[in-house]
Amino acid sequence: MSNAIISVEHLLKAYGEVKALDGLSLDIERGVIFALLGPNGAGKTTLIRILATLLRADGGTAHVAGYDVRRNPAEVRRRIGLAGQYAAVDDYLTGRENTEMTGRLYGLPRRQARARAGEVLERLHLADAADRQVKTYSGGMRRRIDLAASLVGEPDILFLDEPTTGVDPASRRDIWGLIHDLVDGGTTVLLTTQYLEEADQLADRIAVIDHGRLVSEGTAEQLKARTGGSVLELSVPDDQRDSAVAILGGVDGGHATYDTHRGTLVLPARRGANTLREALQRLDGAGIRPDDIGLHQPTLDDVFLHLTGRAPAPSALAERTMV
Amino acid sequence: MSNAVIHIGVITKRNLLANLRLPDVLVLSTIQPVTFMLLFLYVFGGAIENALPAAAQGEYINWLVPGILAQSAVFGAAPTAFGLNRDRANGVIDRFRSLPMARSAVLAGRTLADLVRNAFILTLQLGVGIALGFRLQTSIWHLLAAMALALAFGYACSWIMATLGLAMKNAEAIQAAVYLVVFPLTLTSSVFLPTSTMPEWLATFADHQPITIVSNALRGLTLGEGALPVGHTIAGEVLTALAWTVGILVVFVPLAIRTYRRAVS
Numbered sequence: 001m002s003n004a005i006i007s008v009e010h011l012l013k014a015y016g017e018v019k020a021l022d023g024l025s026l027d028i029e030r031g032v033i034f035a036l037l038g039p040n041g042a043g044k045t046t047l048i049r050i051l052a053t054l055l056r057a058d059g060g061t062a063h064v065a066g067y068d069v070r071r072n073p074a075e076v077r078r079r080i081g082l083a084g085q086y087a088a089v090d091d092y093l094t095g096r097e098n099t100e101m102t103g104r105l106y107g108l109p110r111r112q113a114r115a116r117a118g119e120v121l122e123r124l125h126l127a128d129a130a131d132r133q134v135k136t137y138s139g140g141m142r143r144r145i146d147l148a149a150s151l152v153g154e155p156d157i158l159f160l161d162e163p164t165t166g167v168d169p170a171s172r173r174d175i176w177g178l179i180h181d182l183v184d185g186g187t188t189v190l191l192t193t194q195y196l197e198e199a200d201q202l203a204d205r206i207a208v209i210d211h212g213r214l215v216s217e218g219t220a221e222q223l224k225a226r227t228g229g230s231v232l233e234l235s236v237p238d239d240q241r242d243s244a245v246a247i248l249g250g251v252d253g254g255h256a257t258y259d260t261h262r263g264t265l266v267l268p269a270r271r272g273a274n275t276l277r278e279a280l281q282r283l284d285g286a287g288i289r290p291d292d293i294g295l296h297q298p299t300l301d302d303v304f305l306h307l308t309g310r311a312p313a314p315s316a317l318a319e320r321t322m323v
Numbered sequence: 324m325s326n327a328v329i330h331i332g333v334i335t336k337r338n339l340l341a342n343l344r345l346p347d348v349l350v351l352s353t354i355q356p357v358t359f360m361l362l363f364l365y366v367f368g369g370a371i372e373n374a375l376p377a378a379a380q381g382e383y384i385n386w387l388v389p390g391i392l393a394q395s396a397v398f399g400a401a402p403t404a405f406g407l408n409r410d411r412a413n414g415v416i417d418r419f420r421s422l423p424m425a426r427s428a429v430l431a432g433r434t435l436a437d438l439v440r441n442a443f444i445l446t447l448q449l450g451v452g453i454a455l456g457f458r459l460q461t462s463i464w465h466l467l468a469a470m471a472l473a474l475a476f477g478y479a480c481s482w483i484m485a486t487l488g489l490a491m492k493n494a495e496a497i498q499a500a501v502y503l504v505v506f507p508l509t510l511t512s513s514v515f516l517p518t519s520t521m522p523e524w525l526a527t528f529a530d531h532q533p534i535t536i537v538s539n540a541l542r543g544l545t546l547g548e549g550a551l552p553v554g555h556t557i558a559g560e561v562l563t564a565l566a567w568t569v570g571i572l573v574v575f576v577p578l579a580i581r582t583y584r585r586a587v588s
């Protein structure tokens with residue numbers, strides 16, 4: 001792909017027995033918001049750390065902005081910004097000092113570092129708190145200061161590892177707005193997230209990874225379409241769940257999966273109403289009466305469940321009550 | 324100014340600010356050497372005075388101050404390990420490593436900030452020593468040379484601590500490693516007592532280990548040649564101390580940088 005600003009080929013990384021990355025390949029186009037989606041331990045952070053030159057892969061290659069991360073890390077570092085999974089800011093410095101310091105380390109002259117820091121803090125709605133020590137900040141403010149530090153060098157490529165984890169919904173929308181602005185300005189953003197609606201609303205393209213491998217990649221719409229026409233979702237009494245899963249196996253050539261967060265069984269329904277009818281007949285024959293059953297268009301939750309067999313992390317945005 | 328120099332300056336400033344804004348660390352690391360000096364002076368001083376060379380003028384404080392400056396220089400290097408370990412645990416090292424800056428800047432900035440801190444602590448300790456009766460037997464230039472030598476040796480030790488702080492993940496393990504090694508080393512040296520009072524096997528070790536060499540060099544510089552074991556000269560002790568300092572730097576600067584490069588949090 002000629003327009004790829006990040007290009008990953010057959011990347012391998014093992015920690016002892018654990019294969020954090022198991023032959024992952026991926027191309028990311030310039031100027032997009034690209035989301036990495038995957039359950040805990042899928043290898044998202046490992047990939048970001050390799051791309052940010054913090055970690056060496058055991059095998060395969062990765063290019064960022066045309067430079068091999070292994071052979072030319074210095075060139076890569078000039079063009080990237082990183083906000084890691086945990087905010088890396090100094091508690092005893094003020095927000096402004098943290099941001100300015102990072103600007104200086106990017107090589108900006110003092111005056112320019114100060115001006116850039118001021119702009120970025122303003123943009124992240126931190127201007128009022130900028131001269132307080134970070135130890136007085138809330139969790140969401142700490143994340144935003146970390147983000148400010150990653151932006152102050154005006155990187156071409158921004159790596160954000162779970163940028164909105166632990167952030168309240170209002171700040172989250174702020175951060176989303178900021179990320180959109182950045183991309184309008186030509187920045188490429190690679191982010192990881194636990195929140196599917198974040199990927200759905202924010203990302204131009206999404207890669208689902210699991211066990212260090214790429215499971216599926218495309219726009220949110222493409223991923224949903226790949227799950228099949230629609231999705232059958234039903235709830236059955238807890239003691240009948242296992243037999244229901246067994247009975248529904250093979251309907252439409254798919255299999256039912258239990259979504260621990262929604263508390264329902266989910267099954268791809270390629271034939272729509274016909275799938276629904278067949279499922280009901282089979283359940284009837286086994287004497288299982290669903291409390292509730294229905295067809296709906298696939299959401300990213302369904303995609304995630306379908307591809308990884310695991311329920312996505314509970315949403316922080318949707319007011320979904322879990323039983 | 325080259326970028327590396329600017330980066331080192333920025334990181335040094337950051338680390339020094341931590342000392343000012345988290346003063347508990349600075350206060351504790353100042354109280355410790357002063358307490359040590361008082362303890363050894365009053366608990367052991369009376370019993371020891373007879374064993375001292377004439378250059379000490381019969382006053383234990385004269386013997387003790389140069390020794391304890393050597394000890395503090397070594398202890399003062401330990402925060403290098405803790406500081407780097409904390410930076411790694413907080414992800415700050417990750418951020419620094421993702422930035423277009425010289426690999427050596429984080430380590431240089433850390434060790435330089437600890438050098439400044441050590442200069443502050445050693446000066447304070449010397450002041451307390453003078454208040455308790457320490458009397459310089461040579462010249463002010465000799466005293467300045469002694470302080471510079473102590474700080475140079477402490478700086479070299481900072482690079483050992485930097486290697487340790489980056490190689491070990493667990494802060495408590497670092498604490499244990501530092502005190503298990505540094506404490507016995509300062510006790511089996513001439514910091515508190517002339518090695519002639521030790522059993523022969525121990526004296527042989529003590530006479531040759533660097534903390535004794537540095538203590539002797541500081542004593543020679545502040546009390547004169549009479550404070551040294553027979554046959555030793557001030558110049559000889561100072562040169563040996565400098566050789567240790569340079570030797571430690573030659574081994575541990577590259578080692579610390581390599582460990583930094585590999586540090587993965």
Ligand SMILES: Nc1ncnc2c1ncn2[C@@H]1O[C@H](COP(=O)(O)OP(=O)(O)OP(=O)(O)O)[C@@H](O)[C@H]1O
Pocket residue numbers: 015018019020038039040041042043044045046047085588
């Ligand atoms: N330093 C390490 N030592 C040993 N194993 C590790 C290390 N770092 C990661 N792993 C393992 O590698 C796998 C991938 O980890 P990684 O942190 O990349 O996952 P992730 O997708 O970011 O997960 P999460 O959503 O929990 O952040 C996991 O099984 C993890 O336990």
Ligand SMILES: [Mg+2]
Pocket residue numbers: 044045046085161
């Ligand atoms: Mg992660």
